[in-house]
Amino acid sequence: MNDEIKAYKQILNNNPKDINAWINLGYAYYKNKQFSKAIETYKKVLDIFSQDAITWHNLGYIYYELEDYPNAIKALTRAIEINPKLAVSYSELSTVYIDMNEFDKSISAAQKALELNPKDTDALTNLGSAYYNQKHYNKAIKACNKALEIDPTLTFPKKVLELAKKAKNKSN
Numbered sequence: 001m002n003d004e005i006k007a008y009k010q011i012l013n014n015n016p017k018d019i020n021a022w023i024n025l026g027y028a029y030y031k032n033k034q035f036s037k038a039i040e041t042y043k044k045v046l047d048i049f050s051q052d053a054i055t056w057h058n059l060g061y062i063y064y065e066l067e068d069y070p071n072a073i074k075a076l077t078r079a080i081e082i083n084p085k086l087a088v089s090y091s092e093l094s095t096v097y098i099d100m101n102e103f104d105k106s107i108s109a110a111q112k113a114l115e116l117n118p119k120d121t122d123a124l125t126n127l128g129s130a131y132y133n134q135k136h137y138n139k140a141i142k143a144c145n146k147a148l149e150i151d152p153t154l155t156f157p158k159k160v161l162e163l164a165k166k167a168k169n170k171s172n
Contacts, residue, residue: 087116
């Protein structure tokens with residue numbers, strides 16, 4: 001057990017309802033790739049404060065990392081219900097839907113993320129990827145170019161952009 005985890009456990013021994021210590025312990029487990037303990041810890045946070053949208057988001061992200069898409073969708077949707085302006089949860093939901101090949105849902109979630117945060121490069125990349133997979137190459141190119149205007153160092157939108165341009169040229 002690393003020192004950070006030990007420290008948070010000690011804090012929680014003295015004050016078991018310290019929500020910040022629970023949140024930080026969950027994140028420490030996540031950083032150490034102890035995903036089941038991170039999930040268990042975040043669930044304890046939600047037992048104390050069920051309306052914490054960020055904890056629901058973090059739980060959804062971990063489920064996504066574990067490829068448990070149904071639970072990822074449930075947790076991210078709950079985060080959005082609690083805080084409908086949490087753009088990052090829409091963006092992450094878009095990612096989940098891409099991995100499930102549900103491109104219409106991915107596009108819808110990415111567009112909502114972009115309404116809330118027009119500079120969300122993850123949402124723009126997801127939008128480009130979903131459009132590419134639907135063979136809407138011009139839209140894919142536009143979304144990826146926009147992501148790269150915001151952050152030219154991104155690699156994935158460059159790959160999607162390249163693929164979309166090649167596919168567009170082949171279809172002409």
